[in-house]
Amino acid sequence: DTGVSQDPRHKITKRGQNVTFRCDPISEHNRLYWYRQTLGQGPEFLTYFQNEAQLEKSRLLSDRFSAERPKGSFSTLEIQRTEQGDSAMYLCASSLVEQTNYGYTFGSGTRLTVV
Amino acid sequence: AQSVSQHNHHVILSEAASLELGCNYSYGGTVNLFWYVQYPGQHLQLLLKYFSGDPLVKGIKGFEAEFIKSKFSFNLRKPSVQWSDTAEYFCAVRGNNRLAFGKGNQVVVIP
Helix, strand or coil, rough: CCCEEEEEEEEEECCCEEEEEEECCCCCCCCEEEEEECCCCEEEEEEEECCCCCEECCCCCCEEEEEECCCCCCCCECCCCCCHHHHHHEEEEECCCCCCCCCCEECCCEEEEEE | CEEEEECCCEEEEEEECCEEECCEEEECCEEEEEEEEEEECCEEEEEEECCCCCEEEEEEEHEEEEEEEHHHHHEEEEEECCCHHEEEEEEEEEECCCCEECEEEEEEEEE
């Protein structure tokens, strides 16, 4: 499979617990994005990386959220001390910055439910 | 910052009917526009995109969109929908190194 892979597909956690999601982008893509999507809304930008550098973080990304892309390949998104408001679909996308006339390829997402 | 407005969030229509979904964007820079589709249980897929040139863009599955710069619009159309077009449709504008999405249109096609 040469698409964007996300793991796990579903995660149910108790409030206050920490969770970590993984994203494996298309191998030659140097940009990786995290988005969050809640019911009835479009995806909202959280952060993006170019290679291993995290270049921008949205104000939506509170201090409880941290993302890494240590070797410029896969990325992880960690949420500490989860709250019910964190329940959402977390989407990862990747692109090749040199392909300026191309869209982003999205993964299937990780659905987080905080109970 | 860029933004996108989509109206008529819920659309119900019968097979063979025509579909038009409105999209208005706000962005001061060079405009790259997209329509994505999300079928039930599946990931976001690119339907079509506009970067430059012919403002009438043709995409997959018989969809097309027209970029009207003076109206800041990028409306999506399909002349005759099928049951398999039941999905959520998102318009997006690229700027500032990210895509900004609208809230989406939930389209249900009744056989």
